[in-house]
Amino acid sequence: MRLxxxxxTEIYDESRGPFFSPLVLLAVTFVYTVAVVxxxxxxxxxxxxxxxxxxxxxxxxxxxxxDIFRKxxxxxxFVIFIGIWNPFFDTTRTEYLGIMISMGWISFFSLILKFLxxxxxxxxxxAATGFDGLCRTAASLGLPDVLVTQFFLLQRYIRLLAEETxxxxxxxxxxxxxxxxxxxxxxxxxxxLRCLSRSExxxxxxxxxxxxxxxxHKHRRENRISVHDLIFVLTWVLFFSMVRIFxxxxxxxxxxxxxxx
Amino acid sequence: xxxxxxxxxxxxxxxxxxxxxDLSFSVYEGEILGIAGANGSxxxxxxxxxxxxxxxxxxxxxxxxxxLSKQKLMIMRRETGILFQDPDDxxxxxxxxxxxxxxxxxxxxxxxxxxxxxxSALRDTGIEALANKAPWKLSGGEKTLAALAGLFAMRPKxxxxxEPTSGLDPKSRRELINIIGRTKNxxxxxxxxxxxxxxxxxxxxxxxxxxxxxDGKVPGVLTDREFMASCxxxxxLSLTSRFS
Numbered sequence: 063m064r065l066x067x068x069x070x071t072e073i074y075d076e077s078r079g080p081f082f083s084p085l086v087l088l089a090v091t092f093v094y095t096v097a098v099v100x101x102x103x104x105x106x107x108x109x110x111x112x113x114x115x116x117x118x119x120x121x122x123x124x125x126x127x128x129d130i131f132r133k134x135x136x137x138x139x140f141v142i143f144i145g146i147w148n149p150f151f152d153t154t155r156t157e158y159l160g161i162m163i164s165m166g167w168i169s170f171f172s173l174i175l176k177f178l179x180x181x182x183x184x185x186x187x188x189a190a191t192g193f194d195g196l197c198r199t200a201a202s203l204g205l206p207d208v209l210v211t212q213f214f215l216l217q218r219y220i221r222l223l224a225e226e227t228x229x230x231x232x233x234x235x236x237x238x239x240x241x242x243x244x245x246x247x248x249x250x251x252x253x254x255l256r257c258l259s260r261s262e263x264x265x266x267x268x269x270x271x272x273x274x275x276x277x278x279h280k281h282r283r284e285n286r287i288s289v290h291d292l293i294f295v296l297t298w299v300l301f302f303s304m305v306r307i308f309x310x311x312x313x314x315x316x317x318x319x320x321x322x323x
Numbered sequence: 324x325x326x327x328x329x330x331x332x333x334x335x336x337x338x339x340x341x342x343x344x345d346l347s348f349s350v351y352e353g354e355i356l357g358i359a360g361a362n363g364s365x366x367x368x369x370x371x372x373x374x375x376x377x378x379x380x381x382x383x384x385x386x387x388x389x390x391l392s393k394q395k396l397m398i399m400r401r402e403t404g405i406l407f408q409d410p411d412d413x414x415x416x417x418x419x420x421x422x423x424x425x426x427x428x429x430x431x432x433x434x435x436x437x438x439x440x441x442x443s444a445l446r447d448t449g450i451e452a453l454a455n456k457a458p459w460k461l462s463g464g465e466k467t468l469a470a471l472a473g474l475f476a477m478r479p480k481x482x483x484x485x486e487p488t489s490g491l492d493p494k495s496r497r498e499l500i501n502i503i504g505r506t507k508n509x510x511x512x513x514x515x516x517x518x519x520x521x522x523x524x525x526x527x528x529x530x531x532x533x534x535x536x537x538d539g540k541v542p543g544v545l546t547d548r549e550f551m552a553s554c555x556x557x558x559x560l561s562l563t564s565r566f567s
Contacts, residue, residue: 194417218415263412266376270405271431271473 084191084199086291087119090298091187097302098179103169109179111310115298116183123190137181145173193217211277219261220283226256247284325388326481326509327373332382334368334533342368344533345382350481350511355503357520357541358513360530361555366513367408367531370483374405388469404474404485410466412459419450419469422458426477428532442497444476448502464495471502482510488519517545517559529554 085235090250094115101109132243148165156165188196197214201207230253231241327350334343342365349358358366371377373384375396382389387397404406404426407413416422423444427437445451448468453461458469467487474482487503488496497515503510514520519526520541527544529537531554537544545551551558 099404192417194421260412263407264415266371267405267407268415269411270374270400270403271426271477272377272401273425274429291456 082294083287084195084293085188085202086295087191088196088286090115090295091183093299093302095180097306098176100306101176102174103172104165106172106175108309108312109175109305111305112179112302113162114301116179116186119190120182120186123186125186125189130182130189134178134181138177141174141177148173162252191229193199207276211275214277219257219262222251222255222260224262226253228262230256256264325349326386326387327511328370329373330383332369332372332379332384332387333546334365334372334377334379342378342533343372344547346533346535347382347518347531348528348535348538352509353507353553354526355506355510355512355524357524357527358511358530359515359517359520359527359556363532364530364555365533366530368533369483370485370511370513373483374403375399379389380448387484401477402479402499403477403481403483404468404477406467406474406485406487408485408489410463410470411459411469413473414466417457418455419458419461419472420445422469423472423476427475428471429475440476441472444472447475447559448472449498459504463490464499468502469497471499480508484510484512484514485515487513488516489511498561517556518561521545521561529556530553547556 070155095110098109098112100105119125148170149164151167152164152169155162155165155166156168159169191199194212197210200213201210230249235244239245329349332343332346334339337339346365346369360366360367364368368377372379375384375391386395389395391399397422408529413423416425420441423441424437427440434441443453445454447469448467450468450472453465453469454463458466461469467490471487484503487499487502496519500519500522503512503519512520512524524541527537527541528535529544529551536554537550545559546562549559
């Protein structure tokens with residue numbers, strides 16, 4: 063993945079049809095995240111059925127799985143760095159799937175699984191609704207204009223920082239220069255100055271088009287929820303609750319065993 | 324009627340670089356004024372000062388008979404649209420349609436009126452097909468047209484265009500010149516493209532090192548080969564065969 067593409071969220075198929083409102087997706091993804099996080103750190107397979115949600119919204123919104131996977135890979139090392147200490151500190155041994163293993167490894171596996179469930183769902187939600195859609199939803203939920211505008215402009219300026227970093231790094235590399243820790247200062251200084259200069263121009267352009275500090279005008283705040291949206295929310299909340307309350311893999315396993323034998 | 328009166332303006336950048344030195348001229352209603360000059364002659368700085376993005380160290384800018392105060396600046400910005408040299412600085416919303424709608428929404432118009440204006444601006448600039456595209460996915464020429472549509476949607480009385488044809492291929496350049504040529508607005512165009520100045524401007528101001536070297540009718544100024552060379556410019560290509 064190229065540096066300047068890191069910020070990009072528009073990874074869904076542009077020809078996609080109408081999708082659920084950003085408000086609905088935000089709400090369901092929030093409940094989903096709470097459901098995943100609420101599982102005990104030693105519970106692993108019980109949360110597996112929750113994978114149905116990212117798979118469903120991903121295929122419905124026609125989000126590119128490859129792009130989601132590439133974005134996940136950029137975050138994965140941080141999660142591994144956090145979880146890898148568990149086996150060292152939690153050394154109690156237990157039998158798991160017929161093998162003797164330390165509880166630390168189970169909690170590490172559980173952490174990775176939670177990451178694999180939550181991050182794709184969040185990325186798909188952002189990709190399917192767009193950052194603008196999320197900001198609009200935040201505005202319609204009553205978040206102060208100043209915060210929403212900051213939130214939106216932050217994303218714009220992160221993109222700017224990524225673009226400028228990409229340009230500086232490319233300019234150096236193309237002229238045979240190397241990026242090392244020793245010369246990182248020489249890059250950071252010009253990068254900061256270039257970003258400041260460009261952000262001033264962006265701010266001037268905004269002001270010249272009558273920007274008064276409010277990106278989402280009150281008369282635009284529409285977030286009508288249809289019956290389909292309501293059914294979508296209720297179905298998923300019911301599903302998450304069932305997965306949380308019952309051990310679905312065991313129930314399904316018992317059902318299959320009962321039917322076959 | 325004078326739209327802009329620039330009186331004895333001086334401007335230096337914080338690092339001490341002198342950009343403009345005792346500059347005076349006027350922009351009249353309905354005219355298309357070209358501002359030409361070599362690199363670093365102060366064309367872009369002048370447009371930034373006219374839009375109130377920078378403040379002059381000396382001198383004053385008068386808009387429609389009144390000095391630019393905070394109140395007048397807001398009125399002027401509602402009535403004047405500026406196209407930046409780099410359209411990437413101007414486009415920032417997720418789709419071209421949303422970006423073009425940004426200005427009209429800031430004018431406090433209803434959504435119906437915003438939609439009317441946006442669709443009309445996209446039609447005028449010939450980029451209706453790009454309405455739902457992300458601005459950063461467009462080519463350089465398309466970005467310039469999208470930024471221009473953003474100005475048209477605000478229905479400004481005056482247009483300030485900074486290097487509008489730079490980086491455009493010949494076809495996009497010709498389309499842009501046609502669009503500018505069709506406009507009924509007052510326009511100030513800072514450019515190196517002297518053929519465009521020949522095509523669309525009635526008057527031209529030639530700048531050199533932050534001062535005005537000449538201010539007059541287009542054919543008269545642009546055909547003086549020696550004078551143009553002294554300002555770091557050449558006569559327009561379209562005149563080369565006739566005057567060489």
